[in-house]
Amino acid sequence: MMEMNSQSQEKSYMASIPSKLHEFIKKIKKIGEEDPRRIIHSTKVGLALTLVSFFYYFRPLYDGFGQAGMWAILTVVVVFEFTVGGTLSKSINRGCATLLAGALGVGAEYLAGVCGEKGEPVVLGLMVFSLAAVSTFARFFPNVKRKYDYGVLIFILTFSLVAVSGYRVGQILELAHQRLSTILIGGATCMIISIFVCPVWAGRDLHFLVAGNIEKLAAFLQGFGGELLACGGDESSKDSSGKNVEKSFLNGYKSVLNSKATEESLANFAWWEPPHGKFKFNHPWKQYSKIGALTRECACLIESLNTNTNSKPLTPSPASEFSAKIRQPCVEMSTESGKALAEIAAAIKKMRRPPPSAEAHVQSAKSAADRLRSVLQNSSLPPKPDLQEVAPLLVAASVLIDVIRCADGIAAAVGELAREAGFEGLKTNEAAAAAVHRRGIVSPVDDGDHVVVEIQAAAADSPEKKIIST
């Protein structure tokens, strides 16, 4: 009996090894699939390191640089980052810091030499101590921390090495020349490979991260509008949104709340990058932080909207006349502000100015809010209203009003970004279509070469037809 038990245990143990291996492979696959650039990056690092090893390996170079070739390998391993901006920031920091600290180290060496044999170690020790302490303190300055943290580290390192080692080696200038050239070789290899072989631009990532976050908010708001409508007891909408619609949008916004750290580091790296693609020199990277902050504020409001909805269901039935009166503008506020954000996100992704229709959606959300206000002011309540039933809706309405204000802020900030970065507006015919879309109900009919647009203008009695050539 015992034996069987232990046998079966062994079996299950043996069986669990392949299953664990399978799980591990699945995990690797998932990480690779999440962002295939990770695989490319790993290959790039291997490539750079192999290339630089040759500087150390082959005899002619070895004779030239000696042990210093090691510094090329060290530089590549430490400096190569996932994004171009990260690599550039570290390379440039390392290069400049080594140069500056080397020069200072030689100066310290000279000064200590003047003090005689007994004074030298004391002077050198004092200098190393004070420089290390002051530089370490400098790393606490927010500005230094953001951009030059690595440079200060290398500064301390190089100064100490030069100041202390120079005493022994003597040929300090030759050593410095060797070390600088190898570091340069390492740094240049990294920079060239990271810029020219499938580059990962931090700026581009930041751009699409911000746009993606706005998109997530938009998805929530549009989905929430649908939910509200379904709660209203409208059977036809229940069919389409009750079961079929995926509810993942209800959680998508959560990642927005914690996006600050990623956004900040990307913005810091983007600062170091040369112009690339549609991102010109002096691209307003700071504006992204502003948009990001507004996005997170909006996500916070959405979080409380979601909490409110989850804890107090929006009373699907029986819907009183009064709650229907409130629900309708709420649906519109949510859907319209969602549409506005979706168009803004799409515009950012295409590096265009936000289309006028986005502004139109914000406006209609605002007018829905105004309508809601007048409903609240003027409608008479039923003789004994169940405030418990109406309250969650009122709360949703109030938060939505704040969301609209936030969306308006995002639209303004994105507009500013587009102006500062010189994004193009819509092409003329697109703009015309957008303007037309705003004026009334439009049913576009595509008949091959032309798009026939039927406009049922608000003021006009008869529908007019416009032909916009495509």
Added chain:
Amino acid sequence: MMEMNSQSQEKSYMASIPSKLHEFIKKIKKIGEEDPRRIIHSTKVGLALTLVSFFYYFRPLYDGFGQAGMWAILTVVVVFEFTVGGTLSKSINRGCATLLAGALGVGAEYLAGVCGEKGEPVVLGLMVFSLAAVSTFARFFPNVKRKYDYGVLIFILTFSLVAVSGYRVGQILELAHQRLSTILIGGATCMIISIFVCPVWAGRDLHFLVAGNIEKLAAFLQGFGGELLACGGDESSKDSSGKNVEKSFLNGYKSVLNSKATEESLANFAWWEPPHGKFKFNHPWKQYSKIGALTRECACLIESLNTNTNSKPLTPSPASEFSAKIRQPCVEMSTESGKALAEIAAAIKKMRRPPPSAEAHVQSAKSAADRLRSVLQNSSLPPKPDLQEVAPLLVAASVLIDVIRCADGIAAAVGELAREAGFEGLKTNEAAAAAVHRRGIVSPVDDGDHVVVEIQAAAADSPEKKIIST
């Protein structure tokens, strides 16, 4: 005229230098005052570096270790972090990775040697490439990134150096021995100084960060309750809270929203730290992340509460009878949940179990919420209610109900933390005092050796006196 102008410009320029210097000094002072441990840390780094320089500097040691002494300096500069956990994590990572990669490097060397003179560079190149690529990819695993990122970096570095350099130097084992001992010296110096000279424990920082965040929420809620009361048109409360009370509490919670990154890195570092102070071995650091997440959720609710209040003033006057009926429970909900959080934060800071009175405050907040619900269900509205006036209050009430649920969650999570970490409960007489406090109105009178407590029990007719020895 021109001359005067340029003179005055020069003057203002000259004058601006001292003012800029003054500003700079003020900035330094501010950074130092914000956290005086920064100054101590800088001194510690200087000290460690000076100590280690001697290994490189003095002849007997120089003869023993040669150029390898450089690695001790390098290790100190790169490994010394602000917190003990950070230093330990980097030192241990560096040590283990160097050992492992060194051994693998020697193996690679041997394997390449077998392949003949022509095959050797190809085999070494391939091995460096594949190891670097695989290790770089491993850094994208969340678990590896969190704890072993630096170790993997050093692993790649050491392996490449040993594999490539071994070809030249020949005496690879001696080199490895030298390098390992110097790295050990550097790492040990850092660890000893960071643990024994004014240590900065990441765990302790995390503990107080989490407690401080809860405290900030408590300050807001208590302040918000006061504000609500003042809006109710109660003149006596207006006097005390209208002008004198600082409104900084209204913004204190904002830093909570962005505390995730700091919290995470502190929790990662805390994992490496040995038992210290009241933090025992196996302290439940993970629980802090749980509490932190709940705190941020609560901060989000508070943010929307604040947005709501700022955009729609809570109608100070004329207060209708109905809005007064809603306001009273709201004030209580806010103040009581604030008090509960304040007591929980204080308990965390003292490393005690949350006192029963915290639970009592949560309960009275909950009963206020219940009262509000019955008000909403049963009270008849005035014939034509101005919903616009009541709506912001209803919103505040609804969000506050969610806040209470959140506070309840925080209380439970902190209770779990206290249980897992083995925090002590209150001492018996304190517990008695707390219980008494809960039962009725208590006026403590201190008469020297004893604290006389007058209890006006809710049920009892005559006030009873209890003497609690202190």
